[in-house]
Amino acid sequence: MAARPYVVLSAAMSVDGYLDDTRPERLRLSNAEDFDRVDQVRAESDAILIGANTMRRDNPRLLVNSPERRAQRVADGRPEHPLKVTVTASGDLPADLNFWHHGGDKLVFTVDSAVQRVRATLDGLAEVVSTGAEFDWGRCLDELGRRDVGRLMLEGGGMVHTQLMVADLADEVHLAVAPLLVGQTRAARFLGAADYPGRPTARMKVLEVRAVGDVVFVRYAPQGASLRTSEDALYRWACGRTARHRTVLHSPPSRAAPGRAGQLNHRGPRIRVSSVPDAAWRGRPCAVPGGSFVVQHHRPRSHHDRPQLPRRGVRTCAAAARSHLRGGRHLPA
Template sequence: MQRPYVLLSCAMSVDGYIDDTTPERLSLSNVKDFDRVDEVRAESDAILIGATTMRRDNPRLLVNSESRRARRVAQGLPPYPLKVAITTSGDLDPDLRFWHSGGEKVVYCPDAAAAKLRLTLHDLADVVNLGPTVDLGRMLDDLASRGVRRLMVEGGGTIHTQFLTQGLADEIHLAIAPIFVGDSNAPRFVNPGNFPGGTGHRMALAEVRAVDDVVLLRYLPKESSGSPTS
């Protein structure tokens, strides 16, 4: 069974940060870019985030456009994509907005966290334990068995890093906001890691698009653009 096509989606500052260190969420996208993201969500079979992003941002992860939801239904799909969460500790508040809107939810965790999650979440989500750690390959295989062909990953940095260092990302959408954060303690798009190909690997740039004052860069990490010419 073919694994889902994995698309990483992220908005970040010019200096590479996805948030600042204040309690309030830093707004990086603009209205048109939020609408673009809504379209990408509507085209996906599942949307994934990590537990840290869930706790910090408390997102709902919905397709907000009624017409896009209607289009999905007309295609024989549920109005909302499957919502997917990853947690290592199992510390997820059942009152988070993630659980109480949209369609079906599934949570992937290590064996040690499964009992606590099932007790905490009850029937809010399907809890799937994947062994001693969250094995992303096994998770993608399980998602494929659920009919997921296209997976959108919305962070955070640890999750993006894991997908990229394990060579599991097929596409990256980077929305670059025209601001600087300048705080080394703020979260970044990716963390340090051993990325496939090392510093010599140049990804293929598939698209550059202005979205008002945001620039969308679309990369294909498994493809190479070749060596630069002098």
């Protein structure tokens, strides 16, 4: 089975947790700097997903806006824009929305009772896939994994975010907290009331906090009762990267068993595991919950040097690296 994507929930909210207010026009929560940050996250993603309610309300194009970032994606052998994905149980997806007429490929996940309606409405604008009689996030992520989606960015809305958190399927949560108070009980919130894993004692791990203009950006790793382990997150993330880069995972000797560092050679990409002195441990850990690795990506020098792996090759590479690191205990804490 293909590895599921590394799932990033992304939202801008007010200090009191709202995504919007009740006015017809959209409440602007982010600033120009934060919009640029979001654009970078989009450019790093293989797919971007929003719910049907958010699509109908906001009518977004959902694109990578920076020409430089689009050009870099193409140079890396990727589509100019990430795959755009939406989910719907009702099948209510008007064909005139911006989502369908900008960017690259589009994909709709729905249920058996709505699949024919969606296909008739969109009529070739997007591929439509049913997850069964009821909507199943697990099947959705499995299908994205089969399509080589290594990193999935979810941009809302609140219902989608809530469902992913309840199902314990989010690997990271990105929150931009705007210095605003909404205070309207009928307005949309980032998360709704639900039976979250491990609540209310499961504290998330803070991965990053920084000011972006007048907005505070916080990056969390969920710590639910059934949270997938850090090593699984690492390899689901690495699985989507090894087809495009040679990846080096550095671990300090204090975190690794001696004599296990080395290089994993496969057809095309390489995952190299090496140790560096603790005194020189100044690298930036990769974006993995609890991660203690430094990840370096070496882009091929030319298109002749760029790895061209089938899906099976990417999975095999990641699986071999997992086995190697487990044997040497080169694992995040």
